[in-house]
Amino acid sequence: AQTVTQSQPEMSVQEAETVTLSCTYDTSESDYYLFWYKQPPSRQMILVIRQEAYKQQNATENRFSVNFQKAAKSFSLKISDSQLGDAAMYFCAYNRDDKIIFGKGTRLHILP
Amino acid sequence: SQTIHQWPATLVQPVGSPLSLECTVEGTSNPNLYWYRQAAGRGLQLLFYSVGIGQISSEVPQNLSASRPQDRQFILSSKKLLLSDSGFYLCAWSVLHNYGYTFGSGTRLTVV
Numbered sequence: 001a002q003t004v005t006q007s008q009p010e011m012s013v014q015e016a017e018t019v020t021l022s023c024t025y026d027t028s029e030s031d032y033y034l035f036w037y038k039q040p041p042s043r044q045m046i047l048v049i050r051q052e053a054y055k056q057q058n059a060t061e062n063r064f065s066v067n068f069q070k071a072a073k074s075f076s077l078k079i080s081d082s083q084l085g086d087a088a089m090y091f092c093a094y095n096r097d098d099k100i101i102f103g104k105g106t107r108l109h110i111l112p
Numbered sequence: 113s114q115t116i117h118q119w120p121a122t123l124v125q126p127v128g129s130p131l132s133l134e135c136t137v138e139g140t141s142n143p144n145l146y147w148y149r150q151a152a153g154r155g156l157q158l159l160f161y162s163v164g165i166g167q168i169s170s171e172v173p174q175n176l177s178a179s180r181p182q183d184r185q186f187i188l189s190s191k192k193l194l195l196s197d198s199g200f201y202l203c204a205w206s207v208l209h210n211y212g213y214t215f216g217s218g219t220r221l222t223v224v
Contacts, residue, residue: 035212043200045215091155093212098144098163099171100213104155 004103023092114139118216135203
């Protein structure tokens, strides 16, 4: 069965600093997709970034980037120049076929 | 543009009462539709998904059921609610699963 593990229940970072959220996953497939979702206090789920497993190049979206290590089954999210609006729950997710499986999330606090 | 509507936003129901949560999608055809539940402080658990009218897949045996009477309508139901059914329910849709899901704004259900 596919599983997604986020080992950091909570993290804090100083405003304007950089933070990395960890994620590992377990799969026997070679073709799949990975995502990071953000859930702010409003609880609306927002897609932050996606990575296709067959692409070696790490995805980047403005201040958000990933470190995708396929062999290690690791998919970490780096947030640069952290802003107060980045405070949220962040979920790592794995997708193949018709379903997305989510990790339990990391709550990120931004310290002013 | 595609939009997803989910209602009600909040609901307080007594134990043993029925439940009906509705989700509709606009601006797309033949979407995959999903119901997730998020317990307090925890990750997202996939409850049901549907790839077409009348096609429902259940991920977790439970007190809930789902139906898809129309292409862009997805309903989550229960005949008799339990205290353990309390949580935050999210509906989501996708057309191409590798692009991730778009989520509704969620329903906070409290069973008392």
